[in-house]
Each structure stands twice: as C-alpha cells, then as structure tokens.
Amino acid sequence: MCIMQNQCVNKEKSHYSGTVNGTIHVVVGGGGSHLSDFTTAPPIWSIFRDRDYGFVKLTAFNHSYLLFEYKKSSDGKVYDSFTISRDYRDVLACVHDGYFSFALLSGGLSNPKLVAVSNFIAFANPKAPVYPRLAHGKSWNEMTVTWTSGYDINEVVPFVEWGPKGGKQIQSAAGTLTFNRNSMCGQPTRTVGWRDPGFIHTSFLKELWPNMRYTYRLGHFLSDGSYVWSKRYSFKASPYPGQNSLQRVIIFGDMGKIKRNGGSNYQPGSLNTTDQLIKDLDSFDIVFHIGDLPYANGYISQWDQFTAQVQQISSTVPYMIARYATDYGMFHFCIADSEHDWREGSEQYKFIEHYLATVDRKQQPWLIFAAHRPLAYSSNDWYAEEGSFEEPMGRESLQRLWQKYKVDIGFYGHIHNYERVCPIYQNQCVNNEKSHYSGTVNGTIHVVVGGGGSHLSDFTTAPPIWSIFRDKDYGFGKLTAFNHSYLLFEYKKSSDGKVYDSFTISRDYRDVLACVHDGCVKTTLPT
Missing domain, CATH: 3.60.21.10 (Metallo-dependent phosphatases)
Structure with a gap:
C-alpha cells in the first residue's frame, strides 16, 4: 500500500495513477529459505500476504505504465499484482511529507529558472483543519460550516463542536468531499495548475436561536482515539425573517x-x-x-x-x-x-x-x-x-x-x-x-x-x-x-x-x- 508516516495515502489496491504520494513497500523474502510467520491480524496498511516461496516481476511498458506481479515459485502463476500509470507532471506535483521547501523561480512558466531554495520547514500537523467559512443553510436558522483538511473520511471522523457562547456544546457530523484532476475541464488545471485540494468538510448547525452568539471549533476524531482540534471561533445567528432589529x-x-x-x-x-x-x-x-x-x-x-x-x-x-x-x-x-x-x-x-x-x-x-x-x-x-x-x-x-x-x-x-x-x-x-x-x-x-x-x-x-x-x-x-x-x-x-x-x-x-x-x-x- 502507498504509505507515508504510518498512514495510507491511497486506498486503491490494484491500480495507482496520478500524483506520486507515498511509497509502496513490498517484502519479497520468499526466495527459498525457511518461511516466516505473520501476525494473526494484518495491520491496516497490509494489502496482500502470502507465506510461500515466490518472486517479483516488474514490467515497464513505457514511460507512463508499470506492471508489478508476484509469482509463486511452485507454478509460476501470478497471485498478486498492481499497476502504476502516470505522466512526468505527476512526478513533479507537490505532495505532503511533513517537511516543505520553497523555491523562487524567475522567467515564468515559459522559461523557469531557479533563483533560490529555502531550508526545509516542518508543520506540527500538515493535515490540520484550516479555512473555516460560514454560509446560510437551507433555512434562516441554519448555518453551514465548511473547512479544508488533509484527512480523508477513511482516516478520521470530522465534526463541529458548537453551542451558545458560555453554554453547553454539542457535536454535529460533517460530510467529506474532494475532487480530482479529471474533474477539471482542461489546462492549466489538469497540468501545471493542479494541486491536490485535500478534503472539504461541511457540517450543518441547525435550530439556531435568532441573533444568539454561538461558538464553534472544528474537530477530527482519529482512528487511534485522539482528536485534532482547530481554534475556537464564534458567530451570531441570523435574525428571524421579518425581525425588526438592526x-x-x-x-x-x-x-x-x-x-x-x-x-x-x-x-x-x-x-x-x-x-x-x-x-x-x-x-x-x-x-x-x-x-x-x-x-x-x-x-x-x-x-x-x-x-x-x-x-x-x-x-x-x-x-x-x-x-x-x-x-x-x-x-x-x-x-x-x-x-x-x-x-x-x-x-x-x-x-x-x-x-x-x-x-x-x-x-x-x-x-x-x-x-x-x-x-x-x-x-x-x-x-x-x-x-x-x-x-x-x-x-x-x-x-x-x-x-x-x-x-x-x-x-x-x-x-x-x-x-x-x-x-x-x-x-x-x-x-x-x-x-x-x-x-x-x-x-x-x-x-x-x-x-x-x-x-x-x-x-x-x-x-x-x-x-x-x-x-x-x-x-x-x-x-x-x-x-x-x-x-x-x-x-x-x-x-x-x-x-x-x-x-x-x-x-x-x-x-x-x-x-x-x-x-x-x-x-x-x-x-
């Protein structure tokens, strides 16, 4: 599985395409010596396991397509395989590794020239929730909260913790969406303009009281039982339709x-x-x-x-x-x-x-x-x-x-x-x-x-x-x-x-x- 910092970054199992994010690791130690045992329960990052003798074959058809096959020594048949397809621009695309370096270029896209490169910097959590934005919901007493993070729905449970200022706080679930390169209509968005947008979460805060001040914060519940929180924000609920107030x-x-x-x-x-x-x-x-x-x-x-x-x-x-x-x-x-x-x-x-x-x-x-x-x-x-x-x-x-x-x-x-x-x-x-x-x-x-x-x-x-x-x-x-x-x-x-x-x-x-x-x-x- 494509993995980085103990996290699967691609849930696909048989075909990988687009941006190179995470490395696929393969153990091929069954060449002939005595066989080793696995743990009883496979980790979440393990896709295929086989306690038998075998070998691996890589076939590069061209610059854009690679085939991996695991074959058993006993019969030469394929028991596991996957493919990788991508272009050179996918290799160049930026992905998160927790460390970032910034480059200054001159000459624009037509004649780019590297001027300087920064030292590596690290973020405490590059996947943390950011950019909260509010909007009216479908009714006057509903507010939507939308934000962006690096967490897919398979990694965390996103939600908003909210309530009247100084009062009891409750939690409302959030939906998660994203889009990919093929969703875009053409260049430059599919080429040099493409960047992984992360994941977009939206929660609906309902049955608000008119003109009441509420506080909220964005939350992500991780599979290990821990939480990732944003800072706390506040907003004032909308007035009732026709309400006579400033x-x-x-x-x-x-x-x-x-x-x-x-x-x-x-x-x-x-x-x-x-x-x-x-x-x-x-x-x-x-x-x-x-x-x-x-x-x-x-x-x-x-x-x-x-x-x-x-x-x-x-x-x-x-x-x-x-x-x-x-x-x-x-x-x-x-x-x-x-x-x-x-x-x-x-x-x-x-x-x-x-x-x-x-x-x-x-x-x-x-x-x-x-x-x-x-x-x-x-x-x-x-x-x-x-x-x-x-x-x-x-x-x-x-x-x-x-x-x-x-x-x-x-x-x-x-x-x-x-x-x-x-x-x-x-x-x-x-x-x-x-x-x-x-x-x-x-x-x-x-x-x-x-x-x-x-x-x-x-x-x-x-x-x-x-x-x-x-x-x-x-x-x-x-x-x-x-x-x-x-x-x-x-x-x-x-x-x-x-x-x-x-x-x-x-x-x-x-x-x-x-x-x-x-x-x-x-x-x-x-x-």
Missing part, C-alpha cells in the same frame, strides 16, 4: 487576492478591502461577494490563498458567494447567475420571478436583486464602445420583473469601479432625487460595486443622464436596515473606510402596495 449587509464583487509581500499586483486593492472589512468586523452581519473571487485562472492553490486571506471574515459572518435566494431578517435577496440565460421563458427567469413574487413585503420590505455582470446600467467604457450600457440581452426581460415586483436595489460586479444609477425604468429616471427616496416604489436603483480589488475599469468620458455617482477606486457597499421603514446605503472606499456616497429610503408598507406604471395587477374592466 441588520447590516456588506456587498461587493471582483476582489481577488494578493500576497502580503506584494509578489502579485493583478488584484492590487484586494488586501485593502480585506483588511478594512476585518477592521470593521463588528459593524456588519453578513457578506455578499457577487462573483470573481480569487481569479485562480486554473491554479488550484490560489483558492487556498483566497480562503486564507478572507478567513477572519468568513469564519465570523456568513460569506455568501453563489446564485440563490435567501432571507436575512428584513431583507430578501435574489442572486441571479449572469452566465446563464435569464431571458423570459428560461428556467432562470422562472426562478427569479418565483422568488421575487413570493416575498412578503410586509415582513421583508427590502427586496434586493444581484448578479455578477451588470444586467442593468453601467457607463463602463467598453459597454459604450459596444453601443450599450449593459450585458447583451441584459435588462429587456428583467426590468419588467424589477418593476412588477418593486425591487428596491440591483447590485452588480464585473466592472471594476463604483457607479450608482437613479431609480430607473426603461432607460428613464423616474425620480430625480439623489440622496433620499421616500414614498411609492417606482423604478429600481442600480449599483455597480465591482471595485473589490482587481484592476480598475474606466468610465465613458461623459456620464449618462441616469448616472448619479461614479468612482474609479476600490470600495464596497453597505446596507443598513434600521427597521421596516428606513434603509441606508453607503459606499465606502477600501483605503480608509470612509463613506463617499450614500442614500436613504424611507416608506411604509402601503407605499409598496401603491400602483405604478407596469407595477400593478392587470385587470379588465367589465363591459
């Missing part, structure tokens, strides 16, 4: 990651955004990162770099990243997938309309739409060059839904800047106010918050008439719901955390019910 939401897109030593500058503002959010961690309750996370571009290790960068945030508040619909107190969020068809009649259009239509605006007055690519309005320069201010086929179908169901605000990323648009419908501003909106809901305010950290995007020279505020800088948006009648939006720069643009919305439930153009139930007069 609720604060962060939203942005396109952050990326960057090394602390400045070794990469493709997403130069990402550390400013990360550090500012960590500094402000006590002033918000949930994060919506609407697309373009690490810009891994086929290099799996960059996902680890990103999750490590945001860990202080994602381990403390829900960090929401995918398409879905979810409730958070007085908010109802509908997050669309701008990479798939959203036109009328499509499955996604039906999904969007269903979730916009089913919200109870009396309990959740603040209806928010979001997508990665601007499906509404952006005065980014390349949109203008294409004769549009949106993604192709963007708002023609969706704007009728926004108006019909009176969506308050639409948020987008993809364009790496900040821009706020007036309440608008069919290319027309329906409210000329700029800082405070009250009364009837007519038109949706669209906001681009794509300045999370990646290289900045230019605007058109002249702003369109619907553009209220534009800023080519790094920043993020913050929504604060004070109650069912008053909402504050703020745009903050990542460099200093100060507010550079803001507006408020105040209204009552009757304002949501009021009839506006294309926003009322259609009726037919009697004849």
Whole structure:
C-alpha cells in the first residue's frame, strides 16, 4: 500500500495513477529459505500476504505504465499484482511529507529558472483543519460550516463542536468531499495548475436561536482515539425573517487576492478591502461577494490563498458567494447567475420571478436583486464602445420583473469601479432625487460595486443622464436596515473606510402596495 508516516495515502489496491504520494513497500523474502510467520491480524496498511516461496516481476511498458506481479515459485502463476500509470507532471506535483521547501523561480512558466531554495520547514500537523467559512443553510436558522483538511473520511471522523457562547456544546457530523484532476475541464488545471485540494468538510448547525452568539471549533476524531482540534471561533445567528432589529449587509464583487509581500499586483486593492472589512468586523452581519473571487485562472492553490486571506471574515459572518435566494431578517435577496440565460421563458427567469413574487413585503420590505455582470446600467467604457450600457440581452426581460415586483436595489460586479444609477425604468429616471427616496416604489436603483480589488475599469468620458455617482477606486457597499421603514446605503472606499456616497429610503408598507406604471395587477374592466 502507498504509505507515508504510518498512514495510507491511497486506498486503491490494484491500480495507482496520478500524483506520486507515498511509497509502496513490498517484502519479497520468499526466495527459498525457511518461511516466516505473520501476525494473526494484518495491520491496516497490509494489502496482500502470502507465506510461500515466490518472486517479483516488474514490467515497464513505457514511460507512463508499470506492471508489478508476484509469482509463486511452485507454478509460476501470478497471485498478486498492481499497476502504476502516470505522466512526468505527476512526478513533479507537490505532495505532503511533513517537511516543505520553497523555491523562487524567475522567467515564468515559459522559461523557469531557479533563483533560490529555502531550508526545509516542518508543520506540527500538515493535515490540520484550516479555512473555516460560514454560509446560510437551507433555512434562516441554519448555518453551514465548511473547512479544508488533509484527512480523508477513511482516516478520521470530522465534526463541529458548537453551542451558545458560555453554554453547553454539542457535536454535529460533517460530510467529506474532494475532487480530482479529471474533474477539471482542461489546462492549466489538469497540468501545471493542479494541486491536490485535500478534503472539504461541511457540517450543518441547525435550530439556531435568532441573533444568539454561538461558538464553534472544528474537530477530527482519529482512528487511534485522539482528536485534532482547530481554534475556537464564534458567530451570531441570523435574525428571524421579518425581525425588526438592526441588520447590516456588506456587498461587493471582483476582489481577488494578493500576497502580503506584494509578489502579485493583478488584484492590487484586494488586501485593502480585506483588511478594512476585518477592521470593521463588528459593524456588519453578513457578506455578499457577487462573483470573481480569487481569479485562480486554473491554479488550484490560489483558492487556498483566497480562503486564507478572507478567513477572519468568513469564519465570523456568513460569506455568501453563489446564485440563490435567501432571507436575512428584513431583507430578501435574489442572486441571479449572469452566465446563464435569464431571458423570459428560461428556467432562470422562472426562478427569479418565483422568488421575487413570493416575498412578503410586509415582513421583508427590502427586496434586493444581484448578479455578477451588470444586467442593468453601467457607463463602463467598453459597454459604450459596444453601443450599450449593459450585458447583451441584459435588462429587456428583467426590468419588467424589477418593476412588477418593486425591487428596491440591483447590485452588480464585473466592472471594476463604483457607479450608482437613479431609480430607473426603461432607460428613464423616474425620480430625480439623489440622496433620499421616500414614498411609492417606482423604478429600481442600480449599483455597480465591482471595485473589490482587481484592476480598475474606466468610465465613458461623459456620464449618462441616469448616472448619479461614479468612482474609479476600490470600495464596497453597505446596507443598513434600521427597521421596516428606513434603509441606508453607503459606499465606502477600501483605503480608509470612509463613506463617499450614500442614500436613504424611507416608506411604509402601503407605499409598496401603491400602483405604478407596469407595477400593478392587470385587470379588465367589465363591459
């Protein structure tokens, strides 16, 4: 069996492929002398045992395929065998041995040249649980905890120990998943970008009490009866849907990651955004990162770099990243997938309309739409060059839904800047106010918050008439719901955390019910 430090690193028994991790050890001492006895019970790392005379044959068919056979001397027949198949890149791939050495290369992938190599360093436990991240579960009172480790489900029992702060702690089991090179769609992820992702564990913490502070830690129960623990973290449970309490939401897109030593500058503002959010961690309750996370571009290790960068945030508040619909107190969020068809009649259009239509605006007055690519309005320069201010086929179908169901605000990323648009419908501003909106809901305010950290995007020279505020800088948006009648939006720069643009919305439930153009139930007069 493939083994390292007394641990089996590959559960396969007859064929080994891909990354070289662990060495297969074989005893072939049955050449002819008196035979030796085995222990009664085979160890977990023993695959095949035979107390008889025999020999081994290795057959290398080519550079990629090796056959091992154990034959008995009595008849020459094969009684045990295995094969190894791999390419040269599998030999080069990094695997864990408890000791690591780091190399500095110049010249990029096309002409790599070794500059320096570090001394070997060791980790107390290279398989230890890392990168905890929280997210909403399937219901408002459920939190998922996901983390990464080097432990397969056959080696440990993963779980989360959690409970009210200062109260009784319980344990919830975790599921374990992973993926392999063949799961990837092509280069570079299958070649130079591949790295063993380890194992991804997820546990569901259920029946949480609204707004209660909980503590948790990640646990692994090993086969020898010992435990591996993470440090202890904490989070605040979500409010009950419609609950009238202070609720604060962060939203942005396109952050990326960057090394602390400045070794990469493709997403130069990402550390400013990360550090500012960590500094402000006590002033918000949930994060919506609407697309373009690490810009891994086929290099799996960059996902680890990103999750490590945001860990202080994602381990403390829900960090929401995918398409879905979810409730958070007085908010109802509908997050669309701008990479798939959203036109009328499509499955996604039906999904969007269903979730916009089913919200109870009396309990959740603040209806928010979001997508990665601007499906509404952006005065980014390349949109203008294409004769549009949106993604192709963007708002023609969706704007009728926004108006019909009176969506308050639409948020987008993809364009790496900040821009706020007036309440608008069919290319027309329906409210000329700029800082405070009250009364009837007519038109949706669209906001681009794509300045999370990646290289900045230019605007058109002249702003369109619907553009209220534009800023080519790094920043993020913050929504604060004070109650069912008053909402504050703020745009903050990542460099200093100060507010550079803001507006408020105040209204009552009757304002949501009021009839506006294309926003009322259609009726037919009697004849």
